[in-house]
Amino acid sequence: MNDYIIEARGLYKTYHGEEQAAVDGIDLTVRKGSFFGLLGPNGAGKTTTLAMLTGLLEPDDGLLRVAGFDVRTALDEVKRRIGLVPQEISLYPSLTARENLAYFGMMQGLSGERLNGRIGHCLEFARLNDLAMRRVETFSGGMKRRLSLAIGLIHEPLLLFLDEPTVGVDPASRLFIYENLKAMNSNGMTIVYTSHYMEEVQALCDEAAIMDSGRVIAKGPMSALLSRRGRGVIRIQTESVPSEALRLAIESLPDVQSAVIKNGLLTIETSDPEAAIEAVMGLLREKNVKLMSISHGAADLEALFLSLTGTHLRD
């Protein structure tokens, strides 16, 4: 019995006219029932990977099985088992909430009593029962997001892909999305989630993969990924932008694992924050660098991402 709902081996894609591969031979597996985060800066190949996983784009090479079916040979079987909540609102603004649900439900092959039942359930889920007959163009951003999520669930997929589902969403709707995704995951649905919000991914996902330049540069359970990069992060702001010589000097300190300068800010990863702070302060005094602020926190996905890619995810 295979435990994986997504199996990608040597997945490769180059766009017409491009020399560099958008996805460069990645291996990726997602366990059934997991909440999987897919991270990467712009141009990392994340969107292309998602497009291949959802059957929107055909891989140039490699093996790709989703929900037990080969995407190349049994695409319709794959499509019946997956749902996609795209980054865009992906609704018809001049149709009502019910008409949108009915249309996409029918496109998924639902009809009759089953369709009506699912529409009712999804309206209830999105808390849009009272607004079912209102045109979507009159909805707030949060209501549209909730409806978009509900449409992704209309056919009860085994595997749900969410691409930046909380962009432009008010805090209440964001909380609604978090809670419901967690509940659905607890009930056995596998979720693949991409987001620029690191804290979201860290809080929701139990597994993650980080992509950069078309490759997976780190993957695994969230706890393993975080422990891999030490216990803490120190952020230092100096009066002037730190020099490369200063960064190298800090990185060579015994308790420091890495030091990165980005936007004038020095981010240091360490396994022993207290010892590292003391050593760094001593070095700054010695180099006569004036300190403006210093903060310390636990190791997080943001720091991991920064150390792996040299960039903030939201850049």
Next chain:
Amino acid sequence: MNDAGNWTKLGASIIKEARLIVRDREALVILFVMPLAFVLIMSLAMQDAFREKSGVFTVAILDNDKGAVGQSVIVAFSSAGYMKTTVFEGAHTEADVKKEINSGAFKFGVIIPEGATTLAKARVQRQLRFAKGEASSGVNVRLISDPAMRVDHRNLVAASLSRALAGVENRLLWEQFAALAGMKITPEREKEIRELLAANRPFEEVKPEDAAGAGVNAPMPTSVQQSVPAWSLFAMFFIVIPLSVTFIKERQLGALTRLKTTPVPPLVVMAGKAIPYFIINQLQIALMLAVGFFVVPLLGAEALSAGNSPVGIALLTVSASLAAVGFGLMTAMFCKTTEQSTTFGGTSVIVFAALGGIMVPKFLMPQFMQSLSIISPLSWGLDGFLDIFVRGGAVRDILPEAAGLSFFGLICMGIAAWRFGLKPR
């Protein structure tokens, strides 16, 4: 479409698209109100221009002579196919004729002076050198025209008048020769001479022909026969804008992406788009024909005369719709933004319309432009409709146009499907 579920999906797609169209007021204005306004305005505005082109000049004749000259002019003008004559009798004056022309009731007026026949006879006798008395000037028969009349049309009527007067002169000469020969000229003799001359004219009537061999007397459309199919075709092709815009919006909003992750064949997606617009095209032509039949006459123009081939009209409508929908789908596939599709779609249809004789009738175009019009599918459609409406054509007569439009539409649809297949699935 071997899966029965695909028919349900197609039905759902058609209903969805119909709702999007019906709820888009701007699209409805473009698709129905705009062509309706064009049909009404152009049918009424172009009435006179089409009447002139088809050679129906209205002529008022004021015959103060009541003799052979006046009679000859009236007979000559009445028998010419391109003039509709009205003889002013009773107490009318030259001022009355001018007033009628200025009011637009007549395009030309012919003033035959009192005593014209007597004076003409005297002038002929002087030519033969046996006239007595004082010399006099020639008879001055005058032609008055609407100032807006084209010079070539004025020259045409003036030439007709001169020819009629030359005939009178010829006859008078005959009569004088007969008198010289000792024949007594009685009314019966005059009639005999007139018939003899008419039956034995040395030259046949000259009938102008154009290089294409159609002849100037080939049937010409009325303004309604031109405007109704022309602006209907324009409106049918104008679906390129709403069709491509809704498709591009679907792409931009991500709905198409979501749709592509559902188990729906691309053919169903495209057919779901095409069929509602195909139906709209049929409604457009039905509405425009109804306006031509029933509304235009209420506003003073003549009702649409649509020939005798409803099957031919239906065939042309269907094939023109295939062309329009195909062109719209192709535009949607190649344009990335709604601005691009609106600009490209709008401009291309207007250029097709200008070339195809929609805005300026083809018969008013120079030969070079008429030849160029072959590249416009609107021109094929219009030619087909005019074949039926004006020349009494049947299905077999419009088959080339219908085949051309259908082929154009299928090629465009093929390109659109190919392009749709290239995009992310």
